[in-house]
Amino acid sequence: MHEATISPKTSFYDYIVIGGGAAGIPIATTLSAKYNVLLLERGGSPYGNPNITDVRNFGSYLLDTSPESPSQRFISEGVVNSRARVLGGGTCINAGFYSRGEPKFSEDARLMDANLVDESYKWTEKVMVFEPIVQKWQSTLRTALVETGVTPDNGFSYDHIIGTKVGGTLFDANGTRHTAADLLQYANPKRLLVLLYATVHKIKFKTQGRSRPLAYGVVFADSLGYKHIAYLKGGRKDEIILSAGALGSPQLLMLSGIGPKEQLDALNIKVVLQQPFIGKGMADNPMNSIFIPSPVAVEPSIVQVVGITRFGSYVEESGGFNFIFANLSSYQGFSPQMGGFIFEKINGPLSMGELKINNLNPTDNPSVTFNYFKEPEDLQKCVNGIKTILNAVESKAFSNYKYANMTIKDILDLNMKLPVNLRTHANTSSSLEQYCKDTVRTIWHYHGGCRIGEVVDDEYKVFGVDAFRVIDGSTIINSPGTNPQASVLMLGRYMGVTILGQRIANDKSQ
Ligand SMILES: Cc1cc2nc3c(=O)[nH]c(=O)nc-3n(C[C@H](O)[C@H](O)[C@H](O)COP(=O)(O)OP(=O)(O)OC[C@H]3O[C@@H](n4cnc5c(N)ncnc54)[C@H](O)[C@@H]3O)c2cc1C
Structure with missing residues:
Protein backbone atom coordinates (compact mmCIF):
# COMPACT_ATOMS: atom_id res chain seq x y z
CA MET A 1 0.00 0.00 0.00
CA PRO A 50 -9.27 7.05 15.61
CA ASN A 51 -12.17 8.98 14.11
CA ILE A 52 -12.73 5.94 11.92
CA THR A 53 -11.59 3.12 14.17
CA ASP A 54 -13.03 4.12 17.57
CA VAL A 55 -16.77 3.58 18.01
CA ARG A 56 -16.93 6.57 20.37
CA ASN A 57 -16.12 8.83 17.42
CA PHE A 58 -18.84 7.42 15.21
CA GLY A 59 -20.15 10.12 12.92
CA SER A 60 -17.60 12.84 13.77
CA TYR A 61 -16.36 12.67 10.18
CA LEU A 62 -19.88 13.28 8.87
CA LEU A 63 -19.57 16.80 10.26
CA ASP A 64 -16.08 17.28 8.78
CA THR A 65 -16.60 18.87 5.39
CA SER A 66 -12.88 19.46 4.66
CA PRO A 67 -11.32 17.86 1.54
CA GLU A 68 -9.30 15.59 3.88
CA SER A 69 -12.40 14.11 5.49
CA PRO A 70 -12.99 10.37 4.87
CA SER A 71 -16.58 11.36 4.22
CA GLN A 72 -17.67 13.62 1.38
CA ARG A 73 -20.96 15.39 2.04
CA PHE A 74 -23.59 15.75 -0.64
CA ILE A 75 -27.09 17.15 -0.44
CA SER A 76 -30.08 15.94 -2.38
CA GLU A 77 -33.51 17.53 -2.10
CA GLY A 78 -32.39 19.17 1.13
CA VAL A 79 -31.37 15.85 2.71
CA VAL A 80 -27.77 15.89 3.95
CA ASN A 81 -26.02 12.72 2.83
CA SER A 82 -22.52 11.34 2.69
CA ARG A 83 -20.20 9.19 0.56
CA ALA A 84 -16.92 7.55 1.49
CA ARG A 85 -13.50 8.90 0.52
CA VAL A 86 -11.14 6.44 2.19
CA LEU A 87 -9.68 2.96 1.69
CA GLY A 88 -12.41 0.64 2.96
CA GLY A 89 -15.12 2.91 1.51
CA GLY A 90 -18.44 2.92 3.33
CA THR A 91 -17.24 0.31 5.83
CA CYS A 92 -15.00 3.02 7.38
CA ILE A 93 -17.73 5.58 7.95
CA ASN A 94 -20.89 3.54 8.35
CA ALA A 95 -22.81 2.54 11.46
CA GLY A 96 -21.24 -0.90 11.30
CA PHE A 97 -24.45 -2.93 11.36
CA TYR A 98 -24.03 -6.19 9.46
CA SER A 99 -26.92 -8.29 8.21
CA ARG A 100 -26.99 -10.56 5.17
CA GLY A 101 -29.28 -9.88 2.22
CA GLU A 102 -32.45 -11.85 1.52
CA PRO A 103 -32.17 -14.76 -0.99
CA LYS A 104 -34.10 -12.64 -3.52
CA PHE A 105 -31.13 -10.24 -3.61
CA SER A 106 -28.81 -13.00 -4.87
CA GLU A 107 -31.39 -13.83 -7.52
CA ASP A 108 -31.75 -10.18 -8.61
CA ALA A 109 -27.96 -9.84 -8.62
CA ARG A 110 -27.65 -13.03 -10.74
CA LEU A 111 -25.51 -14.76 -8.09
CA MET A 112 -26.82 -18.23 -8.82
CA ASP A 113 -24.30 -20.37 -6.92
CA ALA A 114 -25.81 -20.54 -3.42
CA ASN A 115 -22.71 -22.21 -1.96
CA LEU A 116 -20.47 -19.48 -3.29
CA VAL A 117 -22.83 -16.84 -1.89
CA ASP A 118 -22.60 -18.47 1.54
CA GLU A 119 -18.81 -18.93 1.37
CA SER A 120 -18.39 -15.31 0.26
CA TYR A 121 -20.37 -14.01 3.23
CA LYS A 122 -18.30 -16.20 5.56
CA TRP A 123 -15.03 -14.99 4.01
CA THR A 124 -15.87 -11.45 5.15
CA GLU A 125 -17.44 -12.41 8.47
CA LYS A 126 -14.31 -14.28 9.53
CA VAL A 127 -12.21 -11.14 9.66
CA MET A 128 -14.45 -8.14 10.06
CA VAL A 129 -17.76 -9.01 11.73
CA PHE A 130 -18.57 -9.55 15.43
CA GLU A 131 -21.51 -10.46 17.65
CA PRO A 132 -22.30 -7.26 19.57
CA ILE A 133 -22.47 -6.96 23.34
CA VAL A 134 -26.07 -5.83 23.67
CA GLN A 135 -26.74 -3.62 26.66
CA LYS A 136 -29.93 -2.43 28.31
CA TRP A 137 -31.30 0.12 25.85
CA GLN A 138 -30.94 -2.08 22.78
CA SER A 139 -32.22 -5.21 24.54
CA THR A 140 -35.22 -3.29 25.91
CA LEU A 141 -36.07 -2.27 22.39
CA ARG A 142 -35.72 -5.82 21.25
CA THR A 143 -38.29 -6.90 23.87
CA ALA A 144 -40.51 -3.91 23.02
CA LEU A 145 -40.49 -4.76 19.30
CA VAL A 146 -41.41 -8.37 20.03
CA GLU A 147 -44.18 -7.18 22.40
CA THR A 148 -45.42 -4.94 19.58
CA GLY A 149 -45.75 -7.88 17.22
CA VAL A 150 -42.49 -7.86 15.26
CA THR A 151 -42.17 -11.58 15.87
CA PRO A 152 -40.65 -14.07 16.33
CA ASP A 153 -37.62 -13.17 18.41
CA ASN A 154 -34.85 -14.67 16.27
CA GLY A 155 -32.01 -14.16 18.75
CA PHE A 156 -28.61 -13.40 17.19
CA SER A 157 -28.39 -14.02 13.47
CA TYR A 158 -26.75 -12.68 10.32
CA ASP A 159 -29.69 -13.94 8.27
CA HIS A 160 -32.54 -11.85 6.92
CA ILE A 161 -35.58 -13.27 8.70
CA ILE A 162 -38.95 -11.72 9.56
CA GLY A 163 -39.08 -10.83 13.25
CA THR A 164 -36.73 -9.15 15.69
CA LYS A 165 -33.07 -10.08 15.92
CA VAL A 166 -29.63 -9.00 16.99
CA GLY A 167 -27.35 -8.64 13.96
CA GLY A 168 -23.58 -8.42 13.47
CA THR A 169 -21.36 -5.38 13.83
CA LEU A 170 -18.00 -4.22 12.46
CA PHE A 171 -17.04 -3.07 15.99
CA ASP A 172 -15.23 -5.62 18.15
CA ALA A 173 -15.57 -5.96 21.93
CA ASN A 174 -13.08 -3.08 22.42
CA GLY A 175 -15.13 -0.79 20.20
CA THR A 176 -12.58 -0.95 17.38
CA ARG A 177 -13.95 -0.86 13.84
CA HIS A 178 -12.82 -3.50 11.36
CA ALA A 283 -32.80 5.25 -5.11
CA ASP A 284 -32.20 6.13 -1.48
CA ASN A 285 -34.20 4.31 1.17
CA PRO A 286 -35.77 7.07 3.24
CA MET A 287 -35.13 6.95 6.98
CA ASN A 288 -37.34 8.59 9.59
CA SER A 289 -36.29 8.65 13.20
CA ILE A 290 -37.94 9.42 16.51
CA PHE A 291 -35.92 10.70 19.45
CA ILE A 292 -37.37 9.53 22.75
CA PRO A 293 -36.19 11.58 25.74
CA SER A 294 -35.68 9.33 28.74
CA PRO A 295 -35.94 9.92 32.48
CA VAL A 296 -32.95 7.57 32.90
CA ALA A 297 -29.52 7.70 31.28
CA VAL A 298 -29.00 5.55 28.20
CA GLU A 299 -25.64 3.93 27.47
CA PRO A 300 -24.24 4.90 24.05
CA SER A 301 -24.81 2.33 21.32
CA ILE A 302 -25.31 2.15 17.58
CA VAL A 303 -27.45 -0.29 15.68
CA GLN A 304 -27.35 -3.83 17.05
CA VAL A 305 -31.02 -4.85 16.93
CA VAL A 306 -33.40 -4.80 13.98
CA GLY A 307 -37.11 -5.41 13.63
CA ILE A 308 -37.90 -6.85 10.21
CA THR A 309 -41.62 -6.28 9.68
CA ARG A 310 -43.86 -8.12 7.27
CA PHE A 311 -44.81 -4.89 5.46
CA GLY A 312 -41.33 -3.83 4.31
CA SER A 313 -40.17 -1.44 6.98
CA TYR A 314 -37.09 -2.11 9.11
CA VAL A 315 -36.79 -0.68 12.62
CA GLU A 316 -33.34 0.04 14.09
CA GLU A 317 -32.02 2.16 16.90
CA SER A 318 -29.16 3.98 18.54
CA GLY A 319 -29.07 5.41 22.03
CA GLY A 320 -27.22 7.71 24.40
CA PHE A 321 -25.72 10.13 21.88
CA ASN A 322 -26.61 12.64 19.22
CA PHE A 323 -27.17 10.11 16.43
CA ILE A 324 -28.67 12.64 14.03
CA PHE A 325 -26.04 15.31 14.81
CA ALA A 326 -28.69 18.00 15.40
CA ASN A 327 -27.87 21.24 17.15
CA LEU A 328 -28.04 20.53 20.93
CA SER A 329 -30.28 23.57 21.48
CA SER A 330 -32.95 22.03 19.27
CA TYR A 331 -33.45 19.20 21.79
CA GLN A 332 -35.71 21.62 23.76
CA GLY A 333 -33.88 21.16 27.06
CA PHE A 334 -33.62 17.38 26.69
CA SER A 335 -30.26 15.73 26.14
CA PRO A 336 -29.40 13.06 23.55
CA GLN A 337 -27.42 11.26 26.27
CA MET A 338 -30.70 10.86 28.15
CA GLY A 339 -32.66 9.12 25.46
CA GLY A 340 -32.30 7.38 22.18
CA PHE A 341 -33.40 7.22 18.57
CA ILE A 342 -35.62 4.61 17.04
CA PHE A 343 -35.73 4.83 13.30
CA GLU A 344 -37.24 3.02 10.39
CA LYS A 345 -36.08 2.51 6.84
CA ILE A 346 -38.44 1.51 4.08
CA ASN A 347 -37.44 -1.40 1.92
CA GLY A 348 -37.56 -1.20 -1.89
CA PRO A 349 -38.53 2.40 -2.52
CA LEU A 350 -40.46 2.74 -5.77
CA SER A 351 -39.55 6.44 -5.87
CA MET A 352 -36.38 6.96 -7.87
CA GLY A 353 -34.36 9.76 -9.36
CA GLU A 354 -31.38 10.49 -11.53
CA LEU A 355 -27.68 11.35 -11.34
CA LYS A 356 -26.15 14.06 -13.52
CA ILE A 357 -22.63 15.37 -13.82
CA ASN A 358 -22.11 19.10 -13.36
CA ASN A 359 -18.53 19.50 -14.54
CA LEU A 360 -15.43 17.55 -15.61
CA ASN A 361 -13.91 17.38 -12.12
CA PRO A 362 -14.14 13.85 -10.64
CA THR A 363 -13.55 15.15 -7.09
CA ASP A 364 -16.76 17.23 -7.20
CA ASN A 365 -20.06 15.56 -6.42
CA PRO A 366 -22.42 14.88 -9.27
CA SER A 367 -25.96 16.07 -8.57
CA VAL A 368 -28.50 13.43 -7.71
CA THR A 369 -32.22 13.24 -7.01
CA PHE A 370 -34.05 10.40 -5.25
CA ASN A 371 -37.61 11.82 -5.20
CA TYR A 372 -38.25 10.69 -1.63
CA PHE A 373 -41.86 9.55 -1.11
CA LYS A 374 -42.96 10.48 -4.62
CA GLU A 375 -44.77 7.14 -4.80
CA PRO A 376 -47.67 6.69 -2.33
CA GLU A 377 -46.64 3.09 -1.52
CA ASP A 378 -43.36 4.38 -0.06
CA LEU A 379 -45.20 6.84 2.16
CA GLN A 380 -47.53 4.12 3.41
CA LYS A 381 -44.58 1.92 4.37
CA CYS A 382 -43.11 4.81 6.30
CA VAL A 383 -46.40 5.47 8.13
CA ASN A 384 -46.63 1.79 9.07
CA GLY A 385 -43.01 1.83 10.26
CA ILE A 386 -43.60 4.92 12.40
CA LYS A 387 -46.69 3.27 13.89
CA THR A 388 -44.56 0.24 14.81
CA ILE A 389 -42.06 2.52 16.54
CA LEU A 390 -44.79 4.36 18.45
CA ASN A 391 -46.33 1.06 19.56
CA ALA A 392 -42.91 -0.05 20.81
CA VAL A 393 -42.52 3.25 22.69
CA GLU A 394 -45.87 2.68 24.38
CA SER A 395 -45.17 -0.96 25.20
CA LYS A 396 -44.80 -2.19 28.78
CA ALA A 397 -41.21 -3.25 28.12
CA PHE A 398 -40.22 0.31 27.22
CA SER A 399 -41.97 2.16 30.07
CA ASN A 400 -38.76 2.92 32.04
CA TYR A 401 -37.33 4.82 29.08
CA LYS A 402 -40.31 7.10 28.50
CA TYR A 403 -41.61 10.04 30.54
CA ALA A 404 -45.04 8.88 31.73
CA ASN A 405 -46.64 12.28 31.10
CA MET A 406 -45.28 12.69 27.59
CA THR A 407 -47.83 11.94 24.90
CA ILE A 408 -47.03 10.60 21.46
CA LYS A 409 -47.98 14.01 20.06
CA ASP A 410 -45.44 15.67 22.42
CA ILE A 411 -42.77 13.27 21.15
CA LEU A 412 -43.58 13.88 17.50
CA ASP A 413 -43.68 17.66 18.00
CA LEU A 414 -40.29 17.57 19.74
CA ASN A 415 -38.92 15.65 16.77
CA MET A 416 -40.33 18.16 14.31
CA LYS A 417 -38.07 20.69 16.01
CA LEU A 418 -34.88 18.68 15.45
CA PRO A 419 -33.86 20.00 12.06
CA VAL A 420 -30.79 18.41 10.51
CA ASN A 421 -31.76 18.61 6.90
CA LEU A 422 -32.02 21.71 4.79
CA ARG A 423 -35.68 21.06 4.11
CA THR A 424 -38.32 23.45 5.28
CA HIS A 425 -41.11 21.86 7.22
CA ALA A 426 -43.95 22.62 9.59
CA ASN A 427 -43.24 22.92 13.29
CA THR A 428 -45.85 20.48 14.51
CA SER A 429 -46.99 17.16 13.15
CA SER A 430 -50.42 17.23 11.51
CA SER A 431 -50.36 13.60 10.32
CA LEU A 432 -47.95 10.71 10.15
CA GLU A 433 -47.80 11.14 6.37
CA GLN A 434 -46.66 14.73 6.87
CA TYR A 435 -44.25 13.62 9.60
CA CYS A 436 -42.64 11.17 7.16
CA LYS A 437 -42.25 13.82 4.47
CA ASP A 438 -41.05 16.59 6.79
CA THR A 439 -38.52 14.57 8.76
CA VAL A 440 -37.14 12.38 5.99
CA ARG A 441 -33.45 11.62 6.31
CA THR A 442 -31.14 9.14 4.68
CA ILE A 443 -29.88 5.88 6.10
CA TRP A 444 -27.10 6.16 3.49
CA HIS A 445 -28.20 3.06 1.54
CA TYR A 446 -28.47 4.87 -1.80
C1 LIG B 1 -22.68 7.11 6.91
C2 LIG B 1 -23.02 5.75 6.38
C3 LIG B 1 -23.60 4.81 7.24
C4 LIG B 1 -23.94 3.54 6.75
N1 LIG B 1 -24.33 2.56 7.64
C5 LIG B 1 -24.41 1.27 7.22
C6 LIG B 1 -24.58 0.20 8.15
O1 LIG B 1 -24.61 0.38 9.37
N2 LIG B 1 -24.69 -1.07 7.65
C7 LIG B 1 -24.63 -1.33 6.31
O2 LIG B 1 -24.79 -2.49 5.94
N3 LIG B 1 -24.42 -0.34 5.41
C8 LIG B 1 -24.28 0.93 5.83
N4 LIG B 1 -23.97 1.93 4.93
C9 LIG B 1 -23.93 1.60 3.49
C10 LIG B 1 -22.69 0.84 3.04
O3 LIG B 1 -21.53 1.31 3.69
C11 LIG B 1 -22.58 1.00 1.50
O4 LIG B 1 -23.77 0.46 0.94
C12 LIG B 1 -21.38 0.30 0.88
O5 LIG B 1 -20.19 0.79 1.43
C13 LIG B 1 -21.38 0.52 -0.63
O6 LIG B 1 -20.26 -0.13 -1.18
P1 LIG B 1 -19.63 0.29 -2.58
O7 LIG B 1 -18.48 -0.61 -2.83
O8 LIG B 1 -20.71 0.38 -3.59
O9 LIG B 1 -19.12 1.80 -2.37
P2 LIG B 1 -18.08 2.38 -1.32
O10 LIG B 1 -17.92 1.45 -0.17
O11 LIG B 1 -18.51 3.77 -1.05
O12 LIG B 1 -16.71 2.38 -2.13
C14 LIG B 1 -16.46 3.23 -3.23
C15 LIG B 1 -15.00 3.66 -3.15
O13 LIG B 1 -14.64 4.26 -4.38
C16 LIG B 1 -13.78 5.36 -4.13
N5 LIG B 1 -13.87 6.27 -5.28
C17 LIG B 1 -14.94 6.96 -5.71
N6 LIG B 1 -14.62 7.70 -6.79
C18 LIG B 1 -13.31 7.46 -7.06
C19 LIG B 1 -12.39 7.96 -8.03
N7 LIG B 1 -12.74 8.84 -8.96
N8 LIG B 1 -11.10 7.50 -7.99
C20 LIG B 1 -10.70 6.59 -7.05
N9 LIG B 1 -11.53 6.13 -6.09
C21 LIG B 1 -12.82 6.55 -6.10
C22 LIG B 1 -14.35 5.96 -2.83
O14 LIG B 1 -13.41 6.77 -2.17
C23 LIG B 1 -14.73 4.70 -2.06
O15 LIG B 1 -13.71 4.25 -1.21
C24 LIG B 1 -23.69 3.21 5.37
C25 LIG B 1 -23.11 4.17 4.52
C26 LIG B 1 -22.77 5.43 5.01
C27 LIG B 1 -22.16 6.43 4.06
Missing part, protein backbone atom coordinates in the same frame (compact mmCIF):
# COMPACT_ATOMS: atom_id res chain seq x y z
CA HIS A 2 1.55 3.29 -1.13
CA GLU A 3 0.60 6.84 -1.90
CA ALA A 4 0.03 7.35 -5.61
CA THR A 5 2.90 9.85 -5.77
CA ILE A 6 5.33 6.89 -5.92
CA SER A 7 3.71 5.57 -9.07
CA PRO A 8 5.60 5.83 -12.37
CA LYS A 9 4.01 7.82 -15.16
CA THR A 10 2.89 4.62 -16.84
CA SER A 11 2.50 1.08 -15.51
CA PHE A 12 0.90 -2.21 -16.58
CA TYR A 13 -1.42 -4.75 -14.88
CA ASP A 14 -3.69 -7.72 -15.57
CA TYR A 15 -6.53 -6.04 -13.69
CA ILE A 16 -7.17 -2.46 -12.64
CA VAL A 17 -9.81 -1.99 -9.94
CA ILE A 18 -11.14 1.56 -9.41
CA GLY A 19 -12.36 2.31 -5.88
CA GLY A 20 -11.16 0.62 -2.69
CA GLY A 21 -14.56 0.25 -1.03
CA ALA A 22 -16.89 -2.52 0.11
CA ALA A 23 -16.90 -4.17 -3.33
CA GLY A 24 -13.51 -3.09 -4.74
CA ILE A 25 -11.33 -4.49 -1.95
CA PRO A 26 -12.74 -8.05 -2.05
CA ILE A 27 -12.45 -8.06 -5.86
CA ALA A 28 -8.84 -6.83 -5.97
CA THR A 29 -7.80 -9.06 -3.06
CA THR A 30 -9.30 -12.15 -4.67
CA LEU A 31 -7.86 -11.55 -8.15
CA SER A 32 -4.37 -11.01 -6.70
CA ALA A 33 -4.18 -14.73 -5.89
CA LYS A 34 -2.91 -15.29 -9.42
CA TYR A 35 -2.77 -12.02 -11.36
CA ASN A 36 -1.17 -8.60 -11.07
CA VAL A 37 -3.74 -6.15 -9.77
CA LEU A 38 -3.74 -2.40 -9.24
CA LEU A 39 -6.32 -0.99 -6.80
CA LEU A 40 -6.83 2.78 -7.04
CA GLU A 41 -8.45 4.59 -4.11
CA ARG A 42 -8.99 8.34 -3.98
CA GLY A 43 -8.85 8.51 -0.14
CA GLY A 44 -6.21 7.63 2.45
CA SER A 45 -5.75 4.71 4.83
CA PRO A 46 -8.21 4.12 7.69
CA TYR A 47 -5.43 2.76 9.92
CA GLY A 48 -4.25 5.10 12.68
CA ASN A 49 -7.30 7.35 12.33
CA THR A 179 -13.18 -2.29 7.80
CA ALA A 180 -12.98 -3.83 4.34
CA ALA A 181 -9.29 -2.80 4.38
CA ASP A 182 -8.80 -5.69 6.84
CA LEU A 183 -9.68 -8.06 3.98
CA LEU A 184 -6.36 -7.12 2.39
CA GLN A 185 -4.79 -9.68 4.75
CA TYR A 186 -6.15 -12.29 2.31
CA ALA A 187 -4.28 -10.69 -0.62
CA ASN A 188 -1.12 -11.86 -2.32
CA PRO A 189 1.22 -8.94 -1.49
CA LYS A 190 3.46 -9.77 -4.46
CA ARG A 191 0.65 -9.25 -6.91
CA LEU A 192 -1.48 -6.47 -5.45
CA LEU A 193 -0.52 -2.80 -5.46
CA VAL A 194 -2.88 -0.47 -3.57
CA LEU A 195 -2.45 3.21 -4.39
CA LEU A 196 -3.93 5.80 -2.02
CA TYR A 197 -4.89 9.37 -2.88
CA ALA A 198 -5.21 8.13 -6.45
CA THR A 199 -8.19 9.93 -7.97
CA VAL A 200 -9.31 8.40 -11.22
CA HIS A 201 -10.21 11.02 -13.83
CA LYS A 202 -11.00 8.87 -16.79
CA ILE A 203 -11.12 5.36 -18.19
CA LYS A 204 -9.53 5.10 -21.64
CA PHE A 205 -11.27 3.19 -24.44
CA LYS A 206 -9.95 2.10 -27.84
CA THR A 207 -12.53 2.62 -30.54
CA GLN A 208 -10.61 2.89 -33.81
CA GLY A 209 -11.04 -0.13 -36.08
CA ARG A 210 -13.28 -1.85 -33.53
CA SER A 211 -17.01 -2.59 -33.48
CA ARG A 212 -17.12 -2.16 -29.69
CA PRO A 213 -15.02 0.08 -27.44
CA LEU A 214 -12.28 -1.73 -25.50
CA ALA A 215 -11.21 -0.51 -22.04
CA TYR A 216 -7.42 -0.41 -21.91
CA GLY A 217 -6.21 2.19 -19.42
CA VAL A 218 -7.01 4.48 -16.51
CA VAL A 219 -5.87 8.06 -15.97
CA PHE A 220 -5.45 9.01 -12.31
CA ALA A 221 -4.05 11.97 -10.41
CA ASP A 222 -1.93 11.76 -7.25
CA SER A 223 -2.20 14.11 -4.27
CA LEU A 224 0.17 16.61 -5.92
CA GLY A 225 -2.02 16.74 -9.00
CA TYR A 226 0.38 14.80 -11.26
CA LYS A 227 -1.32 12.51 -13.75
CA HIS A 228 -0.39 8.84 -14.25
CA ILE A 229 -1.72 6.22 -16.63
CA ALA A 230 -2.17 2.57 -15.69
CA TYR A 231 -2.62 0.26 -18.67
CA LEU A 232 -3.85 -3.28 -19.03
CA LYS A 233 -1.02 -5.51 -20.17
CA GLY A 234 -3.08 -6.63 -23.14
CA GLY A 235 -3.87 -10.21 -22.14
CA ARG A 236 -7.09 -11.52 -23.69
CA LYS A 237 -8.80 -11.66 -20.29
CA ASP A 238 -7.37 -8.47 -18.77
CA GLU A 239 -10.03 -6.15 -17.41
CA ILE A 240 -10.79 -2.84 -15.77
CA ILE A 241 -13.31 -3.12 -12.96
CA LEU A 242 -15.14 -0.02 -11.77
CA SER A 243 -16.18 -0.12 -8.09
CA ALA A 244 -16.41 3.57 -7.22
CA GLY A 245 -19.84 3.29 -5.56
CA ALA A 246 -23.33 4.46 -6.47
CA LEU A 247 -22.25 8.05 -7.07
CA GLY A 248 -18.68 7.49 -8.27
CA SER A 249 -19.30 4.78 -10.88
CA PRO A 250 -21.96 6.50 -13.02
CA GLN A 251 -20.00 9.75 -12.68
CA LEU A 252 -16.76 8.18 -13.94
CA LEU A 253 -18.53 6.41 -16.80
CA MET A 254 -19.94 9.71 -18.01
CA LEU A 255 -16.60 11.50 -17.58
CA SER A 256 -15.10 8.74 -19.74
CA GLY A 257 -17.62 9.19 -22.56
CA ILE A 258 -20.19 6.50 -21.75
CA GLY A 259 -23.65 7.74 -20.79
CA PRO A 260 -26.73 9.63 -21.93
CA LYS A 261 -25.79 11.63 -25.03
CA GLU A 262 -27.38 14.88 -23.88
CA GLN A 263 -25.30 14.87 -20.69
CA LEU A 264 -22.04 14.18 -22.51
CA ASP A 265 -22.81 16.81 -25.15
CA ALA A 266 -23.63 19.42 -22.51
CA LEU A 267 -20.06 19.17 -21.21
CA ASN A 268 -18.41 18.57 -24.59
CA ILE A 269 -17.35 15.07 -23.61
CA LYS A 270 -16.46 12.93 -26.65
CA VAL A 271 -19.05 10.17 -26.90
CA VAL A 272 -17.52 6.68 -26.70
CA LEU A 273 -20.87 4.95 -26.31
CA GLN A 274 -24.38 6.30 -25.82
CA GLN A 275 -25.94 4.62 -22.80
CA PRO A 276 -29.19 6.26 -21.67
CA PHE A 277 -29.53 4.18 -18.47
CA ILE A 278 -26.35 5.41 -16.81
CA GLY A 279 -27.28 7.58 -13.84
CA LYS A 280 -30.89 6.35 -13.93
CA GLY A 281 -32.72 4.34 -11.26
CA MET A 282 -31.04 6.14 -8.36
CA HIS A 447 -27.88 2.65 -4.80
CA GLY A 448 -28.38 2.38 -8.57
CA GLY A 449 -27.04 4.34 -11.51
CA CYS A 450 -25.50 1.34 -13.33
CA ARG A 451 -28.24 -1.19 -12.71
CA ILE A 452 -27.87 -4.83 -13.63
CA GLY A 453 -29.88 -5.63 -16.77
CA GLU A 454 -29.71 -2.00 -17.93
CA VAL A 455 -26.03 -1.02 -17.78
CA VAL A 456 -24.30 -4.31 -16.94
CA ASP A 457 -25.16 -7.84 -18.01
CA ASP A 458 -25.49 -10.92 -15.77
CA GLU A 459 -21.68 -11.06 -15.41
CA TYR A 460 -21.43 -7.36 -14.58
CA LYS A 461 -19.87 -6.62 -17.97
CA VAL A 462 -20.86 -3.21 -19.29
CA PHE A 463 -23.19 -3.72 -22.28
CA GLY A 464 -21.49 -2.87 -25.55
CA VAL A 465 -17.95 -2.54 -24.12
CA ASP A 466 -15.08 -5.03 -23.91
CA ALA A 467 -12.78 -5.70 -20.94
CA PHE A 468 -14.87 -3.61 -18.59
CA ARG A 469 -17.16 -4.38 -15.66
CA VAL A 470 -18.93 -2.38 -12.97
CA ILE A 471 -19.32 -4.21 -9.64
CA ASP A 472 -20.61 -2.27 -6.62
CA GLY A 473 -23.68 -0.64 -5.11
CA SER A 474 -24.43 1.18 -8.36
CA THR A 475 -25.52 -2.09 -9.99
CA ILE A 476 -28.06 -2.92 -7.28
CA ILE A 477 -31.78 -2.80 -8.03
CA ASN A 478 -33.00 -2.99 -4.43
CA SER A 479 -30.91 -2.33 -1.33
CA PRO A 480 -30.38 -5.83 0.11
CA GLY A 481 -31.38 -7.02 3.57
CA THR A 482 -31.92 -4.49 6.33
CA ASN A 483 -28.52 -2.89 5.61
CA PRO A 484 -26.53 -3.45 2.43
CA GLN A 485 -22.84 -3.74 3.28
CA ALA A 486 -22.88 -7.51 3.94
CA SER A 487 -24.28 -8.11 0.45
CA VAL A 488 -21.96 -5.63 -1.30
CA LEU A 489 -18.91 -7.23 0.34
CA MET A 490 -20.26 -10.66 -0.62
CA LEU A 491 -20.89 -9.49 -4.20
CA GLY A 492 -17.25 -8.36 -4.46
CA ARG A 493 -15.89 -11.66 -3.23
CA TYR A 494 -18.37 -13.70 -5.31
CA MET A 495 -17.47 -11.92 -8.52
CA GLY A 496 -13.75 -12.00 -7.69
CA VAL A 497 -13.89 -15.79 -7.28
CA THR A 498 -15.98 -16.15 -10.45
CA ILE A 499 -13.69 -14.03 -12.63
CA LEU A 500 -10.58 -15.72 -11.21
CA GLY A 501 -12.03 -19.22 -11.75
CA GLN A 502 -13.02 -18.49 -15.33
CA ARG A 503 -9.61 -17.06 -16.18
CA ILE A 504 -7.67 -19.90 -14.60
CA ALA A 505 -9.80 -22.39 -16.55
CA ASN A 506 -9.26 -20.37 -19.73
CA ASP A 507 -5.48 -20.16 -19.18
CA LYS A 508 -5.30 -23.93 -18.68
CA SER A 509 -7.16 -24.60 -21.92
CA GLN A 510 -4.76 -22.41 -23.95
